[in-house]
Amino acid sequence: MTALLAERAAEVVSAAQQLLTKRMGAPVKLSDPIELSGSGRTTVLRVRVSENAFSLPRTLIIKQVRGTARDLGTGAFAPGVAGIDSAFLRETVSYQFTTALGRDQRPGAYLIAHSLPDRLLILSDLGENSLLSQVLESGVAQPTRNALMAFAQAMGRMHAATVGREADFVALLRRVDVVHRIDGIAQQAETAIAEVPGLLSRELGIEVPGEIAERIVRGNRLFSAGRFRAFSPSDLCPDNVIINEEGARFLDYEWGGFRDATLDIAYALVSFPGCLCDFELSRERGRQMIEAWRSEVVGVWPALADDAALAERILEARLIWVWLSTYWFLPADHARIAAAREHGLSVPRSEALINRWAALAEDARCTGDDAVGDFAEDVSAMLEERWSE
16 A cells, blocks of 8 residues: 555544544544555545444445545536535435345445545445456356356345335435435436437437337336336446355445336346446346346236246346447547446447447347347447448
């Protein structure tokens, strides 16, 4: 750890000690900070609880967000909470919400303490685990299959445990004055609806048929409505998923909120559109993931027992994700491309987009949707022609 990072870590540990001491009513001493993943404005540490008059866990995770950052995707500060961005507030609320669930229903770490003025979260430690991205990158067949099945099942359990609890989540948001209607990804989807037709026309010479445009609008509604609404961390890229002996657990709730749950399973099938991943997911493995997810949610959503209805909903969700991926990565916008996480699954944007449109076309054909199949094949072919020049 460099001197600058060590100084920063010492400040974060000191703030966490003060918060825990105030909350517990007795001194708490933290030591041995280890830096974990974090962005330029975020510090994430694992610390050991060396002095503790109470039954705190032996290790904790501390996350602190520095400075005044604008909410990703909205560019707006959370009203009523001066100097604190709504992404941090939404993450705090998401942890409050999930911590209130039963122990076996929590999708990730639980919240031990937080300070809004200090932009500080103290969380339980999920331990030394493998990231899903590391398991997928290894390419070892059985661990990969097990990890993907655990991922799908964990999503399903999270969805089933949070159905019908959106009012509780919104109440927590209102308590910290976050405008609950703000959903950064949904807002980007709205922008994509308006901009992608022009992009496809300028870049590829493809005009979007009216039927496809209508389907995109319907798909976008999954963010704000839909029959199958449940809680989602909303950023389910594989480096935000850990695999341990308990299965899959989710990290990073800055985008946390309620939306149609089919968006989450479709996110994995599209090979994680918020990243430049290109994990090769066979149709059979995708089918197995859908079944693993469905087995957890069909009890609360019996309509999903219908294979045709489920396939139609997942295709709709896949379409909006591929559309958004095109909005993010088709333009030669270095800021957008640089914002995508890079890890061992990352590929050039050309490869990612070509493969995502081609896989969408294949899925549409198997579902019997020739309109989406024809359009997706055209886009994939034109992308390949453009980048082969």
